[in-house]
Amino acid sequence: MRIQIKKFLDTILSSVEGSPAFYVWISFLTTLVALGAYALLMSLIHSMEILEFYTNIPWEMMVSNYVFLVGSSIGLCLVSSLGYVFGLQRYEIIGKRALFLALITVILGLSSIGLHLGHPVRGAIYNALTPNMGSAMWYMGTLYPPYIAFIALWFWLLARAELAKTATESEGLKAKAYRLMAMEGLKPYLYQRLPLQKLGEKLNRLLPLERAGLGLDSDGVELRWARIIGTLAFIYALLAYTVEGSLFAHTEARPFWYGALYPVDFYLGASFCGFAWLLAAGIVTYKVKGDDIPAKLRDLFYEMAEILALLLSVGLLFTAYKMGHGLFESAKAETIMLLLKGPFSPAFWMIEIAIGIVFPVFILLYSARKRKMAGVLVASIMVLVGYFVKRYDFVVASQVYPLIKRQYPLHSYLPTFMEVLLISGIIAALLLAYTLGVKFLPLKEEMPIPRAITK
Amino acid sequence: MDKRANRIDRRCFLKLLAGVPTFVALRSVGIVYAETRRYGKLVDLGRCIGCKRCMSACKRWNGLIVERDELITDRETDLTANNWTVVNLLFDSRNRTRKTYIHWACQHCIKPACAGACPVTAITKLPGGPVVINEKKCIGCRYCFQACPFKVPRFDFEKRVTRKCHMCYDRIPLLNYMKPACVAACPVGALLFDYKDEIIREAKRRVQRRGGSSYIMGLTEAGGTDMVTILPTIPQDLGLVVAPEKVVNRNLDKIRITAAGFMGASFLTALMYIYATLTRDKQESAHEDPD
Ligand code: SF4
Ligand code: SF4
Numbered sequence: 001m002r003i004q005i006k007k008f009l010d011t012i013l014s015s016v017e018g019s020p021a022f023y024v025w026i027s028f029l030t031t032l033v034a035l036g037a038y039a040l041l042m043s044l045i046h047s048m049e050i051l052e053f054y055t056n057i058p059w060e061m062m063v064s065n066y067v068f069l070v071g072s073s074i075g076l077c078l079v080s081s082l083g084y085v086f087g088l089q090r091y092e093i094i095g096k097r098a099l100f101l102a103l104i105t106v107i108l109g110l111s112s113i114g115l116h117l118g119h120p121v122r123g124a125i126y127n128a129l130t131p132n133m134g135s136a137m138w139y140m141g142t143l144y145p146p147y148i149a150f151i152a153l154w155f156w157l158l159a160r161a162e163l164a165k166t167a168t169e170s171e172g173l174k175a176k177a178y179r180l181m182a183m184e185g186l187k188p189y190l191y192q193r194l195p196l197q198k199l200g201e202k203l204n205r206l207l208p209l210e211r212a213g214l215g216l217d218s219d220g221v222e223l224r225w226a227r228i229i230g231t232l233a234f235i236y237a238l239l240a241y242t243v244e245g246s247l248f249a250h251t252e253a254r255p256f257w258y259g260a261l262y263p264v265d266f267y268l269g270a271s272f273c274g275f276a277w278l279l280a281a282g283i284v285t286y287k288v289k290g291d292d293i294p295a296k297l298r299d300l301f302y303e304m305a306e307i308l309a310l311l312l313s314v315g316l317l318f319t320a321y322k323m324g325h326g327l328f329e330s331a332k333a334e335t336i337m338l339l340l341k342g343p344f345s346p347a348f349w350m351i352e353i354a355i356g357i358v359f360p361v362f363i364l365l366y367s368a369r370k371r372k373m374a375g376v377l378v379a380s381i382m383v384l385v386g387y388f389v390k391r392y393d394f395v396v397a398s399q400v401y402p403l404i405k406r407q408y409p410l411h412s413y414l415p416t417f418m419e420v421l422l423i424s425g426i427i428a429a430l431l432l433a434y435t436l437g438v439k440f441l442p443l444k445e446e447m448p449i450p451r452a453i454t455k
Numbered sequence: 456m457d458k459r460a461n462r463i464d465r466r467c468f469l470k471l472l473a474g475v476p477t478f479v480a481l482r483s484v485g486i487v488y489a490e491t492r493r494y495g496k497l498v499d500l501g502r503c504i505g506c507k508r509c510m511s512a513c514k515r516w517n518g519l520i521v522e523r524d525e526l527i528t529d530r531e532t533d534l535t536a537n538n539w540t541v542v543n544l545l546f547d548s549r550n551r552t553r554k555t556y557i558h559w560a561c562q563h564c565i566k567p568a569c570a571g572a573c574p575v576t577a578i579t580k581l582p583g584g585p586v587v588i589n590e591k592k593c594i595g596c597r598y599c600f601q602a603c604p605f606k607v608p609r610f611d612f613e614k615r616v617t618r619k620c621h622m623c624y625d626r627i628p629l630l631n632y633m634k635p636a637c638v639a640a641c642p643v644g645a646l647l648f649d650y651k652d653e654i655i656r657e658a659k660r661r662v663q664r665r666g667g668s669s670y671i672m673g674l675t676e677a678g679g680t681d682m683v684t685i686l687p688t689i690p691q692d693l694g695l696v697v698a699p700e701k702v703v704n705r706n707l708d709k710i711r712i713t714a715a716g717f718m719g720a721s722f723l724t725a726l727m728y729i730y731a732t733l734t735r736d737k738q739e740s741a742h743e744d745p746d
Contacts (some may be wrong), residue, residue, distance in 0.1 A: 005538070037621050046611075047612045048612040048615055049612040052610075052612075055534075055536075055609055055610065056535065056606075058600045058601065058610055059597060059601065076729070078723075081727075082727060082730075082731065086727055086728060086730075086731035087731060087735070088730075088735065090736065100595050100723050104713075105723060116596075117594050117595050117596050118593070118595015118596075118614075118615030118617075119593070119594045119595050119608070119615055119616070120594070120618055122575075122592070122593075123574075123575070123594035123596070126575035126577070126592055126594060127574060127575060127577075130575050130576045130592070131574075131575075131576070132571075132573055132574055132575065132576045133527075133569065134571050134574060134704075134706050134709065135572050135574045135598070136713070137572070137574035137598050138574035138575070139575060140574075162566045172615045173537070174465040238720040238723075238724070239720075241720075242716035242717055242719070242720055242729035243713070243716075243717075244715060245716050246709070246712050246716050247598075249712045249716075250572075250602075250606070250708075250712055250713075251602050252568070252602075252708070252710045253568065253603060253604040253606070253698075253703060253704045254601055254700070255603065257601075259712070260711065260715035260716075261715075263712065263713070263715055263716025263719055264715065264716065264719035266721050267716075267720065267723055271723065307730075311472050355611070379622060391551055401536075
């Protein structure tokens with residue numbers, strides 16, 4: 001029976017691409033994105049109230065979604081830096097997929113917070129004009145743009161050679177588009193317009209780029225630049241996510257968030273999110289395309305599954321410590337009880353702990369030992385769901401506890417319909433971007449061409 | 456030679472020893488001096504009759520709309536973007552027969568946490584006392600709401616900015632020492648507006664005259680606020696959460712927390728490094744595989 005079901009699923013999945021199912025999937029996602037856009041438009045035309053309704057709970061699902069997506073991006077960046085920054089060659093093959101995912105998650109995460117702001121454009125302007133150096137949010141706004149730029153550049157450096165190859169192999173509009181993406185043909189143009197030769201010479205005199213193997217025409221230059229950009233991206237990722245955790249941890253007036261534990265907790269979360277995203281996205285893509293997972297990648301996936309299990313167990317210990325520690329602080333204890341016993345307890349025990357951590361640990365260990373891909377896939381999706389709910393609880397639970405009037409009941413909160421539409425639009429946009437990326441960009445786990453050349 | 460150096464050191468030390476208290480004394484003089492230059496608002500709940508004229512005066516001066524039925528006496532209301540000040544009936548939890556009205560608004564903290572949190576410095580503490588949000592600059596991130604120990608700022612969904620009481624800073628200099636709209640409207644003198652030192656003196660005088668269990672809120676809460684409230688009993692009994700005594704907006708504390716984050720980051724980097732070094736052999740052999 002099980003085998004039959006599996007066969008059935010496999011046939012469906014493997015026949016998807018280029019088949020009606022693929023188009024159904026694309027149009028389903030597009031519809032969700034359109035509905036999200038509709039919600040956004042209505043909020044612009046009428047009032048923001050349709051998105052975020054509660055005056056007492058100023059940060060709602062849009063913020064938790066943002067924290068989730070950006071955390072995923074940071075985690076993915078950490079995983080890909082294992083290959084390019086820390087020199088683990090077997091991780092280099094997953095670099096492109098990880099970086100592409102990191103790029104789209106951070107962009108959609110930031111659009112999630114951007115739509116939550118009353119005036120995003122004003123935000124960009126005054127963040128630069130009148131900074132408040134004491135505010136974590138200012139650092140956040142300042143650190144993410146360079147982070148995105150570095151991630152994008154890093155991905156481009158790894159994918160450029162393959163894009164150029166696709167361009168030469170195809171013709172017509174497609175070739176043009178790929179040439180544009182690979183920025184082929186830009187070089188002669190720039191050489192014509194700008195005194196690049198002279199600039200290059202000057203730069204070479206100032207910085208010994210040529211000698212360090214970073215000159216424009218040296219072999220494997222892209223890989224070396226990828227290392228440098230990767231290191232910068234890694235540093236920015238750490239800075240940005242420290243600030244992200246501190247943003248919550250600084251608010252002394254929200255006892256549940258306050259304290260030095262959350263910045264650390266955010267890292268833990270980000271790191272297991274990174275592994276989980278990569279496992280889930282990678283395995284699903286291979287299954288849907290009906291391709292065989294290369295042996296090397298298979299090994300790597302099982303190794304990553306084991307690491308993920310280890311990280312999750314550390315996360316469980318840390319959660320226990322955090323909660324136990326908080327129970328001894330009178331200000332925090334009440335909010336923590338909301339999670340342990342109150343209205344948030346089903347979400348906390350069932351999803352955050354059971355589905356998000358405990359079950360996946362066992363499933364991951366079991367399937368890594370028995371070498372079962374399906375188990376790894378299911379577990380990593382469970383981890384992602386658990387982490388999404390964890391961030392939701394983290395943002396909302398702290399705010400529903402009324403601080404001013406104890407005589408009030410708890411503030412109630414449920415996402416509004418339009419808010420749900422917008423969030424699902426954002427998630428759908430993420431999946432859509434990934435689907436298109438898989439179709440059109442070189443995300444496949446092979447050695448990046450620059451590495452192949454140097455070998 | 457050595458000895459002499461030592462002596463000078465000792466003298467220096469003595470100077471320092473004398474200097475520290477002088478500095479502290481001068482500092483407190485400075486604070487006291489500042490209090491004679493800064494305005495404050497006194498709310499005497501012993502006199503408040505709950506007529507909500509302060510609320511309607513506030514709405515009139517600031518051009519705020521009436522949202523629902525908030526101006527009806529005894530109707531429970533919450534602060535919103537159009538209710539910068541509210542009057543509510545509170546019960547004493549120890550003695551349910553004892554009720555009191557409370558006039559609640561931004562407390563105009565001396566060291567406002569909201570201003571410390573705002574990423575674009577849209578919030579400023581004016582030298583005269585009011586804490587004011589610049590609505591042309593506010594980006595609507597609502598971080599100030601999270602930071603405020605009294606949970607005062609509210610988001611205006613139409614204008615997409617955060618708004619709150621600004622102690623009618625636009626009346627004070629304009630009309631040459633006029634009172635804020637709410638103070639001018641109060642028919643029973645439950646609200647008072649004056650220099651801060653006068654306000655504190657008056658509050659203490661009233662409490663002394665009245666005796667009993669009156670409590671002055673705003674002297675120490677959140678490091679002191681420029682709105683001072685005389686409560687009939689301690690805030691906990693009325694269901695008001697007491698704000699912490701210390702200043703909420705402390706940069707050193709923020710640095711401490713962020714530093715913990717950086718420690719976590721370095722730890723993570725170290726772990727990744729160790730993982731990379733320990734398992735590099737595996738990869739070498741994996742690469743030898745003829746593919
Ligand atoms: S009460 Fe809140 S809004 Fe008012 S000054 Fe203090 S921190 Fe700012
Ligand atoms: S909501 Fe406006 S005033 Fe408040 S912190 Fe954000 S930008 Fe500053």
